[in-house]
Amino acid sequence: MQAALYAGAHRLQLIEKPVRKIEKDEVLLKVSACGVCGTDLKILNGKLHAKLPVILGHEFGGIVVECGQYVRTLMPGNFVAVDPNIVCGYCRFCRRGKVNLCENLQALGVDIDGGFAEYCLAPAQQCYRLPDDFPSLQAALLEPISCGLYGIRLANIQPGNSIVIIGGGMIGIIMIQLAKLFGASLIIVTEVDEHRQEWAKQFGADLVINPQKPDAEKVIFTATEGGGDVVIECAGSPQTFQQAIRLAANGGTVVVFGVSANDQTISVAPYEIYRKNLDIKGSFLNPFTFQDAVQLMISKKLRFDGLDIGYFSLQEIEKAFENQRQKKNLKTVILPHE
Ligand SMILES: [Zn+2]
Ligand SMILES: [Zn+2]
Incomplete structure (x- = not known):
């Protein structure tokens, strides 16, 4: 089969390899x-x-073609x-139920061969059955949705809360829809890119703001009457984390969802966290949320019809990575059999 092998920093190779x-x-x-x-x-x-x-790719779905001897739940x-x-x-x-913090965690597409390949072996336990007519492109969204759902649960949104989402990419779009489901009365998205600003509006943001505008934070404080009850940082940079702390209301919750590089640091005033009585939460992975993510999609409580997805063949993997890097579409998906 063909697969995209990650062989070290900046080395992604299309290889032929037996299953x-x-x-x-x-x-x-x-x-x-x-x-x-x-x-x-x-x-x-x-x-x-x-x-x-390792073969990268951790957001995927596929058709079962063979089952191991002990597999009873799939065909x-x-x-x-x-x-x-x-x-x-x-x-x-794990024994305390905090499975995302598992000391022996292994992820398909990170530690074990994943989905940028024609075929992939996965433990049956990791597989969630979808209806046959489930759009295959959207199967690739379930992992990010499950992560978003965990972040939203940590945010503990109460009906009527105001939400500020920093970053209007794919995760921002997922957060908009989830925040609505949890009863947010006002959803503000900050996003620099003009196309993404439009998408955020289309998928339900009440207010979309370019954070580079000098009065951006003032506009948010006015709209929220003093800051967001919940601020969800989905951009993954030190600056946006600092901004999240500034934009949170007194007594607010900040969810750190975006993934920054592991060597980036910031300076914060502990006094601000203390005085604002902030609740700052890191949201890592998707413990016990995948099933609900599947249910929300099957029941169409979450909808991604018409989403701006750029899709590429496996042969075009480098182009696909470039597409994602340049944020040409909201989401980039590899279709290995196209
Ligand atoms: Zn464990
Ligand atoms: Zn991911």
Whole structure:
């Protein structure tokens, strides 16, 4: 099969490789669609860790073509989405139910071969069955949606709350829709890119602001009457984290969702956190949210029809990464069999 192998910083190679033998608890998937994520770009730049060498791609769905001997819940022909985050179940964090903090966590597409390939082996336990008519491009959205859902749960939005979402990319769009479901009365998105500003409006933001405008923060303070009850940082930079703290109302919650490079730091005034009585939460991965993400999509409570997705073949993987880097579309997806 063809696959995109990550072989070290800035080295992504299209290779031919045999499919390894299936384990008893695994399914072999014919990958339908696999999203290119900001995390993939950071891995390729050497800014985030991945095992070497590995086939990247952690946001994917596919058709089951073979089942290991012990697999009882799936059959060839089933369409599934994959939760890439595999936890051990026996470390101290797993045993406390904090599975995203698993000490032995292994992720498909980061530590184990993932979805930028024609075929992928995944433990059956990681697979979530989708209706046969589920749009295959949208199967690639379930992992980011499940992560967004965890972030939204941490945000603890109460009906009537005002929400500020920093960053109007794919995650921002997911957060807009989730915040609405949780009863937000006002959703403000800050975004520099003009196209993305339009998309944010189209997907339900009440107010979209270019944060580079000198009065941007003033406008947000006026609209929210003193800051957002919840600020969700989805841009992943030190500056936007600082901004999130500024934009939060007294007693507000700041969710750190965006992934910054692991060597970036900021300066904050502890007094501000103290005086504003802020609740600052990191949102890492998607513990116990994948099933609900699937349900929200199947029931169409979340809708991504008409979403601006750029799709590429596996052969075009470098072009696809470039597309994601330049933010040409809201989301970039690889279709390995096109
Ligand atoms: Zn991702
Ligand atoms: Zn564990």
